[in-house]
Amino acid sequence: MKLKKVIALLLASVMAVSLLAACGSSNDGGATTPPAQVDTSSTGQVDTQAVEEIQTGYVPWDFGPHNPVTITMWIVTNSGEPAADNKIHRRIQEELGVTLDIEFTTTDNQDMRISTMLAGGQYPMIMGTTHNDALMTAGGAYLRLDDYLATGNWPLLREHVEPHIRKLSYRAGEVPDGFYQFPNYNRWYGPQIQFEDWSAPAFWIQKAVLEDAGFPNVDGITVDEYFELIENYAAKYPTIDGVPTVGFTLDFSEGRQWSVTNNALQLQGGANWGGAFPDLNTGVIRHYITDDYAKRWAQKLMEINQKGLLDPEAFTATTDQFIARLSSGAVLGFPHQRWAFGLAQDSLRAEERYERTYVPLMPTFDGIAPHYSTGQIMNVHQGMGISVDAENPEMLLDFLEIMMTEYWQKLLFWGIEGEDYLVDADGSYYRTQQMRDEQYDALWQASNQARAFRDQLPKFQGLWPDGNADSAGFQGREFFDGLGEYDQNFLTAYNKQYWAQFFNDAYEMPSFYPIWQLHGMLSVEASLANQMLDEIQYPYFARLALATPDTFESVWEEFVGQVALIDTQLYLDEINVIVDDILANQ
Amino acid sequence: MKTKEKRQKRAKFNDEHLHRAKPQLTWRNIWLQRELIIMSVPLLLYIIFFRYFPITGWAMAFQNYKPAIRNVWDQEWVGLTNFQNLLNNNTLYGQMFLRSVRNTFAQSLLSMALGFVCAIGLSLLLNEVRNRGFKRIIQNISYMPHFLSWIIATGMIATALSLPQSGGFINIVLYEWLGILKEPIQFLNHPQYFWGIVAGGQLWKSLGWNTIIYLAAMTAIDPQLYEAAEIDGANRWRKMWHITLPSIKATIVILLIMSTGYMLESGFEIQYFLGGSVNKEMAENIDIFVLRYGIQVRSQFHIGTVAGIMKTIVAIFFVSAANWLAKVLGSERLV
Numbered sequence: 001m002k003l004k005k006v007i008a009l010l011l012a013s014v015m016a017v018s019l020l021a022a023c024g025s026s027n028d029g030g031a032t033t034p035p036a037q038v039d040t041s042s043t044g045q046v047d048t049q050a051v052e053e054i055q056t057g058y059v060p061w062d063f064g065p066h067n068p069v070t071i072t073m074w075i076v077t078n079s080g081e082p083a084a085d086n087k088i089h090r091r092i093q094e095e096l097g098v099t100l101d102i103e104f105t106t107t108d109n110q111d112m113r114i115s116t117m118l119a120g121g122q123y124p125m126i127m128g129t130t131h132n133d134a135l136m137t138a139g140g141a142y143l144r145l146d147d148y149l150a151t152g153n154w155p156l157l158r159e160h161v162e163p164h165i166r167k168l169s170y171r172a173g174e175v176p177d178g179f180y181q182f183p184n185y186n187r188w189y190g191p192q193i194q195f196e197d198w199s200a201p202a203f204w205i206q207k208a209v210l211e212d213a214g215f216p217n218v219d220g221i222t223v224d225e226y227f228e229l230i231e232n233y234a235a236k237y238p239t240i241d242g243v244p245t246v247g248f249t250l251d252f253s254e255g256r257q258w259s260v261t262n263n264a265l266q267l268q269g270g271a272n273w274g275g276a277f278p279d280l281n282t283g284v285i286r287h288y289i290t291d292d293y294a295k296r297w298a299q300k301l302m303e304i305n306q307k308g309l310l311d312p313e314a315f316t317a318t319t320d321q322f323i324a325r326l327s328s329g330a331v332l333g334f335p336h337q338r339w340a341f342g343l344a345q346d347s348l349r350a351e352e353r354y355e356r357t358y359v360p361l362m363p364t365f366d367g368i369a370p371h372y373s374t375g376q377i378m379n380v381h382q383g384m385g386i387s388v389d390a391e392n393p394e395m396l397l398d399f400l401e402i403m404m405t406e407y408w409q410k411l412l413f414w415g416i417e418g419e420d421y422l423v424d425a426d427g428s429y430y431r432t433q434q435m436r437d438e439q440y441d442a443l444w445q446a447s448n449q450a451r452a453f454r455d456q457l458p459k460f461q462g463l464w465p466d467g468n469a470d471s472a473g474f475q476g477r478e479f480f481d482g483l484g485e486y487d488q489n490f491l492t493a494y495n496k497q498y499w500a501q502f503f504n505d506a507y508e509m510p511s512f513y514p515i516w517q518l519h520g521m522l523s524v525e526a527s528l529a530n531q532m533l534d535e536i537q538y539p540y541f542a543r544l545a546l547a548t549p550d551t552f553e554s555v556w557e558e559f560v561g562q563v564a565l566i567d568t569q570l571y572l573d574e575i576n577v578i579v580d581d582i583l584a585n586q
Numbered sequence: 587m588k589t590k591e592k593r594q595k596r597a598k599f600n601d602e603h604l605h606r607a608k609p610q611l612t613w614r615n616i617w618l619q620r621e622l623i624i625m626s627v628p629l630l631l632y633i634i635f636f637r638y639f640p641i642t643g644w645a646m647a648f649q650n651y652k653p654a655i656r657n658v659w660d661q662e663w664v665g666l667t668n669f670q671n672l673l674n675n676n677t678l679y680g681q682m683f684l685r686s687v688r689n690t691f692a693q694s695l696l697s698m699a700l701g702f703v704c705a706i707g708l709s710l711l712l713n714e715v716r717n718r719g720f721k722r723i724i725q726n727i728s729y730m731p732h733f734l735s736w737i738i739a740t741g742m743i744a745t746a747l748s749l750p751q752s753g754g755f756i757n758i759v760l761y762e763w764l765g766i767l768k769e770p771i772q773f774l775n776h777p778q779y780f781w782g783i784v785a786g787g788q789l790w791k792s793l794g795w796n797t798i799i800y801l802a803a804m805t806a807i808d809p810q811l812y813e814a815a816e817i818d819g820a821n822r823w824r825k826m827w828h829i830t831l832p833s834i835k836a837t838i839v840i841l842l843i844m845s846t847g848y849m850l851e852s853g854f855e856i857q858y859f860l861g862g863s864v865n866k867e868m869a870e871n872i873d874i875f876v877l878r879y880g881i882q883v884r885s886q887f888h889i890g891t892v893a894g895i896m897k898t899i900v901a902i903f904f905v906s907a908a909n910w911l912a913k914v915l916g917s918e919r920l921v
Contacts, residue, residue, distance in 0.1 A: 112882055
């Protein structure tokens with residue numbers, strides 16, 4: 001009896017304690033005043049700190065090994081996680097006393113993680129996402145930073161956002177207009193450098209296909225010509241290194257279907273607008289989901305499927321399977337954006353199968369002038385922001401400010417001098433072949449680069465005052481030397497110096513470009529209407545591509561009938577209002 | 587001396603009050619059972635805080651919930667609008683929800699029917715096996731998939747269903763070996779196969795495990811019954827039909843009642859990992875709907891809540907109905 005009593009009491013108390021703990025951790029909302037956090041008696045750090053202090057009276061956080069601090073972070077990235085002994089993370093810890101406690105999410109799981117985070121209402125101090133349709137801002141997770149930056153205490157961060165502040169702050173009324181999230185890519189300091197080929201959607205083709213065809217002229221290539229190249233090569237080489245040749249594949253995995261359906265726009269000479277675009281003739285914003293070009297694109301896929309060129313599992317493969325397929329080197333072509341399959345390209349390079357890597361082409365129907373490239377456009381809904389619940393946002397801004405300095409940017413993007421790059425007599429940075437090879441080695445990356453962290457960090461892009469570019473990929477000589485013999489000869493055969501020259505020259509885009517970046521501002525009803533459009537389109541697109549010439553028309557009719565049920569006008573009207581608003585304000 | 591007196595007193599009281607058909611709730615009664623009551627308090631608290639208290643979140647179903655306003659009670663109230671939107675068959679949104687309801691029922695009925703028949707069948711067969719070693723081997727093999735996590739199981743199912751060149755053994759068997767198919771089928775590309783895939787996948791994963799409880803029930807059957815039947819000239823089939831099955835009837839009914847409570851749980855992982863844009867119309871069940879439209883798309887927590895509430899109400903209805911049915915049939919009841 002006594003024992004039972006004791007157990008019962010114990011149980012009861014454990015319950016009570018755990019309940020208290022559960023309640024205690026709930027959020028207390030409200031604004032918190034930052035506690036005085038600077039220990040003035042500690043040894044002062046750098047001169048600039050003292051200068052700033054005199055100017056603004058603001059004393060930045062005293063970073064250093066004597067003052068250790070942990071910064072919690074959530075980062076969405078496709079880059080691998082750092083190893084425990086990562087040298088850059090260790091450097092941050094040793095020099096600044098900052099331990100980065102990072103939770104990683106892959107991009108395909110981002111939206112779900114955001115929602116569970118919003119539902120839980122608990123945020124790490126710094127959150128860096130890829131494009132998220134403003135879910136984080138609309139959900140009230142990010143701190144509005146305008147007043148902080150206005151103090152002038154963080155000049156580098158302010159310089160980073162100031163030229164684009166209107167675009168970055170536009171919120172269409174859902175939350176107060178204001179600046180919440182530091183853009184992580186394509187904030188250029190000076191003119192854009194075009195050596196890498198990161199931004200534009202393209203129809204990629206294996207270099208071996210073009211080489212085998214005798215480096216045909218690919219400027220103004222048509223869709224038919226593109227597939228003809230693939231067809232000829234596939235007929236000539238039924239297997240590649242023992243693997244059956246796949247003529248053309250797609251990334252139709254969940255959340256990536258646009259990489260297939262949006263091509264209908266590029267094929268008719270449109271830029272990467274998203275699901276709707278301003279008509280080239282009338283300027284009115286419209287959908288292209290059921291227009292003639294969309295039909296021809298689906299029909300084209302149906303044709304190549306009939307010829308056996310389309311990967312039979314193109315519509316069921318996951319992102320990983322898609323990447324694995326490309327990495328096998330047996331896929332001749334596919335449409336996508338460069339960032340989405342970087343892993344495959346890197347692994348082919350690491351295996352020195354340069355002829356199996358891909359080069360971007362811009363096919364269109366009937367030789368319409370292509371408009372794939374728009375230059376590198378900043379995405380205003382991605383990058384790092386600071387949690388509304390951060391107890392000490394000033395300290396976090398101080399940390400980001402330090403990361404924006406030339407010293408840390410070079411450490412993050414070039415590495416450590418002598419280990420990761422060398423400096424020649426003119427002060428120009430370069431790498432030895434061994435250093436270059438290491439850059440493509442995933443294991444080496446995990447220990448020697450803070451890839452995931454720097455991916456979301458606000459970053460300097462352009463030329464530093466010493467003439468070096470922000471990273472090796474944008475450093476002219478280093479880029480070309482690093483290509484390897486095969487790629488150098490390939491480019492020379494086309495009389496080009498870098499990949500972006502396979503694209504059109506960038507046009508000046510209107511300030512509301514691209515429309516897919518405006519989706520976060522839509523009302524729930526309008527975004528649902530748009531969502532429904534995708535829901536209808538994706539399965540039908542697969543059915544159309546897998547149809548036969550006899551059934552294609554009837555499936556198309558059925559598809560058009562289904563689309564007609566959706567209130568697409570609601571979406572277009574709202575987009576038009578937002579566009580007018582942007583045009584009036586900028 | 588004193589404790590002995592006390593004990594006698596309580597025994598007398600128990601005889602008078604507690605062991606009557608209907609014990610009465612009186613202070614005295616409570617005092618006498620205080621140890622039991624105190625011991626049940628933690629569990630009661632657990633139920634209240636972790637099972638009933640979260641129900642307050644159902645308030646979201648009647649709101650236009652915005653996560654930026656961080657308090658549930660400061661939200662805009664919209665009455666039954668969310669329910670009406672979801673049950674409206676004229677909007678695509680409503681159609682998708684109703685479609686997910688249909689898929690849930692179809693998938694779970696199919697899985698349940700298949701699961702029940704096969705589990706009972708396999709346990710009857712195993713019960714008849716006299717070679718212990720062989721029986722053990724079969725049992726172990728059939729348990730094994732139960733211990734795989736769903737993510738691995740779905741990976742295996744996806745591979746099994748793919749084309750021969752990707753290792754799809756179902757196509758290899760049906761097309762290359764037996765020649766039943768004229769050409770290999772990409773099962774995941776055709777929505778019409780999806781319900782079957784769900785039922786088959788769940789059967790494969792849980793069949794062996796589900797036989798355990800039936801086999802246990804069968805061991806409790808009095809061997810004298812079999813002996814008597816044998817004397818009466820019953821063969822194996824007759825013994826199965828007239829002795830084994832009736833003896834485990836109670837177990838079957840109880841399990842059936844319990845599983846009706848899970849009628850709307852047609853699974854999540856298999857639909858989530860194997861459902862893609864192509865077969866979505868047959869794959870998406872209520873849970874996936876909640877995830878996609880309640881959580882993923884624009885953080886519409888209120889929509890997810892409404893779907894969840896409706897699921898709960900229907901589940902309660904099913905359990906009560908099954909329980910009532912069992913009572914009518916004169917069988918064992920669960921509650």
